[in-house]
Amino acid sequence: SLPFWRRMGFEPIGPVSEWEEIPARRVLGRSFALPADLPRVTVEVGFYQERAVHVDGVEPFEVQTLSGAVATGGEIALERRVIGLSPDAGDLVVKLVVDGKVLCFDKAKYPKPEALGFWRTPDGAFVIDVVEPARTSGGD
Structure with a gap:
């Protein structure tokens, strides 16, 4: 049934086998209007499998690059919601x-990710709408 679900906008998460259950998701995006008078920055959010924190050279399974508007207090409002969900049973790793x-x-x-603005949904996805760098002590 994977071709049917793809036509409906779903994408498989993790490996797909012919006879087993196929975990899939359909992300409903959310965009935000950014104030035109605020300075812009480029924000990149990368999502990695858990082993990336223990093994060098692990590539992200997803990277989203978007624009953000910097407010007076340093907060960065993103042009759209960024959603990450681990493709396996491991912990999701984020690079901001x-x-x-x-x-x-x-x-x-x-x-640290939580202080920067990531929050967890009831289904286990991690979401960020606003980057809050002032709440942390600096970069890694």
């Missing part, structure tokens, strides 16, 4: 980069 500076490379459930 703002204008080339790495602010975080850690498991999403840890305190």
Whole structure:
């Protein structure tokens, strides 16, 4: 039934086998209007499997690059919601980069990503709408 679900907008998560259950998701995006008078930065959010925190050279399974508007207090409002979900049973690792500076490379459930603005949905996905760099002590 995978071709049917793909036509409905779903995408498989993790490996797909012919006769087993196929975990899939359909992400409903959310965009935000950014104030035109605020300075812009480029924000990159990378999602990695858990082993990335223990093994060098692990590539992200997803990277999203978007624009953000910097408010007076340093908060960065993103042009759209970024959603990450682990493709396996491991912990999701996030890498957050703002204008080339790495602010975080850690498991999403840890305190630093949370302080930067990541939050967890009831189904286990991690979401960020606003980057809050002032709530942390600096980059990794």
